Amino acid sequence: MSFNNRILAGFTLVFFLAVSMPICAWSQKNTPPTTQGSTSLGNLSADDLLLSKPETPEQLMRAIVQLTDLGQATSAKPYLDELIKADIDDETLLKLRDKYGPASFLTLANNKALQPESVTLLKKMEAAFRAYATDPARIDGLINDLSGNATKRTIAIIELKSAGAIVAPTILKRLSKSEDPTTNDELAFALSQLGAPVVQPLIAALRAPSENIRKIAAEVLGEIGDPAATLYLWNPAFSQSQPQSIQLAARQALAKILKKDPKNLFELNRHEAQMVLKNAALRFYKTYDDESGKQNIWTWDAAQQTVVEKELPAQEINLIEGLRLSKEALEMSPDKQDVQTLYLAMALALESYHVGWNHPLPEGPGTTFNLALLSGPSAVSRVLALAMKQGHTPSALAALKALGQIGSRALLYEQLDKHSSIIAALNYPDRRVQFAAATAIMQLDPAKPFPGATRVIAILTRALEGEGAQSAIVVDSSIPRGQSMAGVFHELGYETQPYQTGKAGFKAAIERMDIEFIALEYNISRWGLSQTIANLRADSRTANIPIIVYGPLRLKNKIEYSTRRYPLVSYVIESQNSTDIGTQVKPFLKNLKTPELTGELRSEYRAAALYWLSHIASSQRTNIYDLTPTEKPLLQLIPERALASNALITLGGIPTRSAQADLVKVITNKTMEADIKEIAALQLAFHIQKFGLLVDSTQVAEIRQAYQDAKDAKLNTALASVMGTLMPDNKVVGERLQKFQPATSLP
Structure with missing residues (x-):
């Protein structure tokens, strides 16, 4: 038999059974036999035990196996070292594999006395076999043999099966290009004989643009009968966007896998299909794990006209599969709210995953964020509720950002799942979501008190201080x-x-x-x-x-x-x-937390918090929000030039004696910049106007002195407004009028 055909079913079965078992399960202690004959062998050297000194790779391998079988693994070790150093080619390794079988390599690898060289030899053999089994030229030749006589066809299928899923892309590519019914039948039959290894590639083929490929994929999946394919056949079976031929093929495949009578396909229906798809998509949505490892996924590649295998993070695969399944469920009944919610949530989740925690979602035509805006506040509010219920923080953040732009004050009082979703987000166990909820509420600009107003101030205040106390x-x-x-x-x-x-x-x-x-x-x-x-x-x-x-x-x-x-x-x-x-x-x-905020994001949060706090102070919303808790952190931010303005405006809206005293401290501080003191003076005048004079006579005297010392024109004018709010009596007014010198001399 030729070299290319030497791998028959028996060898394939032995290999895959062998390599599937953990090494530890075969470990040996390498204790010498206890019989008298064996005991005498221990006194003999390796040369005495062998008929001749091994020199070729085949002789070395025979010596290693023989000595190990005799319990002389230590004596075999030098020959194993020599075989590894020889760096034999793949063809020689495959000949050794054919002669001694894959189990021999595994036995050597599990012998501790021969490690690590024996493990290296096993890996080299596996790599050689993998390269041989998956060689494109070899696979093409085997596929050509499918058109040959019965013997060639049988051997070709056996060897294609030994290569595993890697043969599926080549066969599907030929199906994409072939218009010959006979050839297509031969290729489809071969796929059906390859079994479980080609199920995932065939599932990917169900999404091919070619109707012929989709139909063949459905039929072959039915023949293989793997339950793993069931989930992905529901949409082809009942989607109105699929041609009748594909619907029929997919329903028949489902009937075979689910053990239903093909004559009673009415037992399978659109409603069941949608429920299965929706529940499966929801499971993918729930399995959020930002630290998961990588997995393989098969997808259809339009450029190559076949399926390709990619390695992606497991979380990304979950989101991709969930988005596909939720879209397929949506095709069944586009007007169902729960399916709409799930699809939009999955789309936002995948987009959020791609951009990362610390980056905003892309905006503009065709983006998922714009889709959320176009879906309206009710739909996005449902997405937020679902995201919080399932603990999916990224899509909750995206929903809150959209609600801030399209929502209305009514969202603060809605009864969705017995509580307003946007109010509930204020207490979601993640600081990002809490801050997003607080800023979204500020954008809605409520005109009357609502549950959670105190929480909004607490969140914004915490942003001023950093993490704050837990x-x-x-x-x-x-x-x-x-x-x-x-x-x-x-x-x-x-x-x-x-x-x-x-x-x-x-x-x-x-x-x-x-x-x-x-x-x-x-x-x-x-x-x-x-x-x-x-x-x-x-x-x-x-x-x-x-x-x-x-x-x-x-x-x-x-x-x-x-x-x-x-x-x-x-x-x-x-x-x-x-x-x-x-x-x-x-x-x-x-597990409820997201990655720590970067320094840049913390600065953005602080600036945004200050902006909204100053908005409350300047827009007369202090009847809804109590700004008193913000006083102490605000005072600490005034020296920072970029933050001083909003900090002082907010301080001016706090109706306390201490807040007024803080403003006096700023305008009398000799090290403070004039423009900052000017803002403080204007806010002090506003504060006195609104809440009355709350500071004592000593601080009033300090204000007068600051006014007299002010050389900067704008600061002097701002302090003059403060002096005016002190309600000077007629005597003081008269003195000031008499001292005034007009800028233009009188004629």
């Missing part, structure tokens, strides 16, 4: 234990306040609105655990705050089962040791 709530009916757990969380870096009842903890959560998580002891009272969790999840202000339930190990499975329907809930084993608690809590909280 806070938490503990609810425990036992005061000592609650205080102890609060201490444990404090050691982990959280300012924690204990409460005794579920109701008290809930009330604190909705009032404070600055907490990272809520910890609940499993046996809390007034409300119990279930009622407390249900109420926390039903309220927009707490719907997305992570909940940690702590208790004994014996209740872990029971409580996890009872809370499974609620998002962002985790159970930890109670302990007084902060290390034990931290080991359990940190992974849960870490």
